[in-house]
Amino acid sequence: MPFIAVHLYEGRTIEQKREIVAAITEAVVRTAKTSPEATEVVIHDIPRHNWAKAGKLASDS
Amino acid sequence: MPFIAVHLYEGRTIEQKREIVAAITEAVVRTAKTSPEATEVVIHDIPRHNWAKAGKLASDS
Amino acid sequence: MPFIAVHLYEGRTIEQKREIVAAITEAVVRTAKTSPEATEVVIHDIPRHNWAKAGKLASDS
Amino acid sequence: MPFIAVHLYEGRTIEQKREIVAAITEAVVRTAKTSPEATEVVIHDIPRHNWAKAGKLASDS
Amino acid sequence: MPFIAVHLYEGRTIEQKREIVAAITEAVVRTAKTSPEATEVVIHDIPRHNWAKAGKLASDS
Amino acid sequence: MPFIAVHLYEGRTIEQKREIVAAITEAVVRTAKTSPEATEVVIHDIPRHNWAKAGKLASDS
Numbered sequence: 001m002p003f004i005a006v007h008l009y010e011g012r013t014i015e016q017k018r019e020i021v022a023a024i025t026e027a028v029v030r031t032a033k034t035s036p037e038a039t040e041v042v043i044h045d046i047p048r049h050n051w052a053k054a055g056k057l058a059s060d061s
Numbered sequence: 062m063p064f065i066a067v068h069l070y071e072g073r074t075i076e077q078k079r080e081i082v083a084a085i086t087e088a089v090v091r092t093a094k095t096s097p098e099a100t101e102v103v104i105h106d107i108p109r110h111n112w113a114k115a116g117k118l119a120s121d122s
Numbered sequence: 123m124p125f126i127a128v129h130l131y132e133g134r135t136i137e138q139k140r141e142i143v144a145a146i147t148e149a150v151v152r153t154a155k156t157s158p159e160a161t162e163v164v165i166h167d168i169p170r171h172n173w174a175k176a177g178k179l180a181s182d183s
Numbered sequence: 184m185p186f187i188a189v190h191l192y193e194g195r196t197i198e199q200k201r202e203i204v205a206a207i208t209e210a211v212v213r214t215a216k217t218s219p220e221a222t223e224v225v226i227h228d229i230p231r232h233n234w235a236k237a238g239k240l241a242s243d244s
Numbered sequence: 245m246p247f248i249a250v251h252l253y254e255g256r257t258i259e260q261k262r263e264i265v266a267a268i269t270e271a272v273v274r275t276a277k278t279s280p281e282a283t284e285v286v287i288h289d290i291p292r293h294n295w296a297k298a299g300k301l302a303s304d305s
Numbered sequence: 306m307p308f309i310a311v312h313l314y315e316g317r318t319i320e321q322k323r324e325i326v327a328a329i330t331e332a333v334v335r336t337a338k339t340s341p342e343a344t345e346v347v348i349h350d351i352p353r354h355n356w357a358k359a360g361k362l363a364s365d366s
Contacts, residue, residue, distance in 0.1 A: 070123055164290055
């Protein structure tokens with residue numbers, strides 16, 4: 001606890017993911033008063049053809 | 062809001078996904094009285110060897 | 123299969139939920155070529171103070 | 184996009200949630216190069232009797 | 245790692261949840277070769293009026 | 306019902322997944338008093354560069 005699932009468009013580099021998870025973890029530890037060791041973040045890479053807004057795939061926008 | 066996560070067997074074409082997200086969005090907008098722009102749909106493509114019913118992988122059925 | 127998780131603001135009536143799940147199921151069965159019996163929909167009722175956009179809780183907007 | 188689901192023990196105040204979603208959104212916008220308006224955060228309040236580690240409910244620890 | 249989210253009809257007692265999370269954890273540790281300490285289980289209690297099969301709420305069946 | 310989502314590091318073989326879903330299903334059917342046919346398990350294979358603990362990607366640890 002806590003467990004944070006992040007849904008993002010795929011395509012981020014490992015270096016970007018390194019920054020994203022570090023920043024989210026720092027934000028959660030600071031504001032939710034948890035320990036870093038107890039904080040897990042999972043990234044779901046979602047292709048643009050699997051994400052829709054207003055009924056349209058992001059790959060079509 | 063709303064956010065809809067759809068878990069499906071992988072293998073649908075982009076054209077099928079286009080129809081699936083359009084139909085789900087139309088259904089949710091009409092019945093939940095939301096706006097299309099606020100409605101997001103994400104598809105999780107699940108391989109048959111990652112989905113089980115009755116303790117058996119779908120790829121084994 | 124399929125499994126659809128719908129995240130909505132809490133407050134819908136049972137009658138509205140009845141319409142939402144019926145409409146989503148019809149949409150998925152028609153476009154994803156699944157059977158109604160295999161199609162499950164779960165609604166997550168999310169309080170407005172648990173949903174944020176642009177860093178602000180919906181209950182503050 | 185992005186959509187962030189945060190699973191936390193229930194019991195946080197609205198003021199704490201306000202800080203948590205603001206901090207997570209700032210972290211994601213800065214590192215994943217998204218816009219605040221496109222960034223949604225949902226909090227799942229999980230009772231301690233619904234969360235287990237090492238096979239034991241947190242309410243029993 | 246691993247993180248297991250269990251969606252169940254609400255209504256289980258704490259004692260039943262104690263058995264469910266212990267049994268799932270034992271199953272995962274044994275078959276996925278993980279450590280108990282790294283294995284987390286979260287239960288989502290879903291009301292029957294929030295779960296549908298074949299387009300019908302479980303509370304209507 | 307029930308629906309169980311398992312988040313694991315990717316890399317398990319089909320044979321391991323066969324054992325994991327069988328063991329989880331047996332555990333849930335026995336303790337939650339459900340039927341095998343109603344019990345579905347989905348595995349999310351998560352790359353180590355998409356999973357962080359204490360703000361560090363598992364692929365960096």
